[in-house]
Structures are given as structure tokens and as C-alpha cells.
Amino acid sequence: MTRRPLVAGNWKMNGLLRQLTELEAIGAAAAEAGPGIEMLICPPATLVSATSGLLFGKAATGGQDCHAEASGAHTGDISAEMLADVGATYVIVGHSERRSDHAESDETVQAKAKAAWRARLAAIVCVGETRAEHEAGETLDVLGRQLRQSLPEGVTGANTVVAYEPVWAIGTGLTPTGEDIVEAHDFIRKTLAERFGTDVAEAVRILYGGSVKPGNAGEILGMRNVDGALVGGASLKAQDFVAICRACP
Numbered sequence: 193m194t195r196r197p198l199v200a201g202n203w204k205m206n207g208l209l210r211q212l213t214e215l216e217a218i219g220a221a222a223a224e225a226g227p228g229i230e231m232l233i234c235p236p237a238t239l240v241s242a243t244s245g246l247l248f249g250k251a252a253t254g255g256q257d258c259h260a261e262a263s264g265a266h267t268g269d270i271s272a273e274m275l276a277d278v279g280a281t282y283v284i285v286g287h288s289e290r291r292s293d294h295a296e297s298d299e300t301v302q303a304k305a306k307a308a309w310r311a312r313l314a315a316i317v318c319v320g321e322t323r324a325e326h327e328a329g330e331t332l333d334v335l336g337r338q339l340r341q342s343l344p345e346g347v348t349g350a351n352t353v354v355a356y357e358p359v360w361a362i363g364t365g366l367t368p369t370g371e372d373i374v375e376a377h378d379f380i381r382k383t384l385a386e387r388f389g390t391d392v393a394e395a396v397r398i399l400y401g402g403s404v405k406p407g408n409a410g411e412i413l414g415m416r417n418v419d420g421a422l423v424g425g426a427s428l429k430a431q432d433f434v435a436i437c438r439a440c441p
């Protein structure tokens with residue numbers, strides 16, 4: 193099974209209209225790279241519409257979060273339908289910053305993944321252990337629990353991407369050893385196979401996220417069962433993001 197590599201940029205709470213100039217280079221690089229790799233930018237909600245317009249036909253646009261409901265009295269929230277309405281095709285759910293800043297549980301993340309599917313968005317479901325869990329040797333236990341509780345029934349290669357993001361590696365410049373990354377990704381693939389069957393597990397892309405930079409992208413993206421990257425800080429500069437995309441094998 194060949195999985196098309198996906199490199200997703202998560203701009204987090206960064207980006208004003210003037211930063212949209214970065215998208216020109218990203219769109220050009222995506223057009224040049226052709227269909228062999230998929231590029232995705234997840235800007236803040238205020239820029240989703242403009243981003244999807246600028247990247248249309250070249251790279252994908254995604255949201256960083258969505259509410260589980262389609263509409264209603266939820267001040268400040270955005271629904272998956274609203275993201276789809278302005279051109280998004282993906283949404284990140286369960287990012288560790290949402291889990292910690294907004295106390296999102298695995299059950300909430302699962303409801304958001306279902307909401308993404310309802311709006312025909314693919315859900316990028318983030319999982320990953322904290323530093324304390326890593327140091328206690330609990331990584332696979334944590335991943336197993338998060339996968340079990342955050343993923344709804346009905347996962348397919350088209351509707352879901354799993355992002356393995358060790359919390360302690362996000363924005364710190366630290367990355368797990370290659371062995372640790374491969375162990376986690378192999379475990380995620382095996383866990384998906386046990387629950388959804390081998391065909392689905394082989395089709396779902398598993399991204400690595402946590403301090404991916406142009407300097408380490410080639411090594412990480414070449415690892416077994418690593419089907420791309422979820423990139424935070426280094427996605428803010430088109431030059432760095434494009435360099436990471438070009439490092440895909």
C-alpha cells in the first residue's frame with residue numbers, strides 16, 4: 193500500500209493578513225511537487241477562507257479545531273461545517289494544546305472527529321505522551337488509550353490521519369530517538385489494524401509532529417511508518433516549510 197505523504201503546517205495562534213504572502217511560495221512548491229506529496233496549511237480560523245482561496249488547486253487548507261456541534265449557542269467556537277464552507281478539507285482535533293489549554297478529553301476529541309466526518313472533512317487526530325509519561329516508560333500505554341478513546345468507529349484512510357506528537361517535543365527543539373519514533377508509529381499502525389482491520393490500518397497516514405525542521409526532516413520522514421509531518425513553528429516561514437516538504441522520500 194502506497195500512502196501519499198502529507199506535510200501539514202499548523203500555524204497555531206499566529207498569522208495576520210500580511211503573512212498570507214508566505215502562501216505564494218507554498219502554492220508554487222506544491223504545484224511543482226505534483227501529486228506525489230500533499231501539502232496542507234492550517235492557519236488560524238480568521239485566515240482559513242483566504243488561505244483556501246490562495247492555495248486552491250495546489251495545496252489543502254485545514255482548521256486547527258472544531259466544535260462537535262454543527263451550529264448553535266457556542267460563543268467563539270467554529271464548527272466543522274463552517275470550515276468546510278470556506279474551503280477547508282481537513283481539521284486537526286485533539287492537539288495537545290487543546291487538550292491542555294481547554295481540558296479536552298479523549299471523548300471530546302472523538303466527538304470532534306465525528307463532527308469533522310459529518311462535514312466531510314478529514315480529521316487529523318493527535319495523540320502523544322507527556323514528558324513525565326515518556327520518562328516513566330508509559331508512551332505506548334498512553335497512545336493505546338488515546339487511540340482507543342479518541343478514534344470513532346468508522347475510521348478509513350480517507351477520513352482520518354493520526355498525528356503522533358510527543359507533548360515534550362512540541363516547540364522545544366527536542367525530538368525522540370529514531371527508535372522511539374519507529375516504535376510509536378509501528379504501535380499505532382498495529383493498534384489501528386487490531387481495531388479497524390489491516391486494509392484500513394495500511395491506508396491511514398501516520399504523521400510525526402514535534403520540532404520537525406529542515407535539518408531533521410529527511411531523517412524523520414524516511415522512517416518506517418512515518419507518512420509525513422505535522423509542523424508547527426517551522427511552518428510559519430514558507431522557505432522552511434517547503435524545505436521540509438522537499439525532504440519527503
Ligand code: PEP
Binds near residue numbers: 357361362402423
Ligand atoms: C505542533 O504544534 O503540532 C508542532 C509539532 O509544533 P512544533 O513543530 O513547533 O514542535
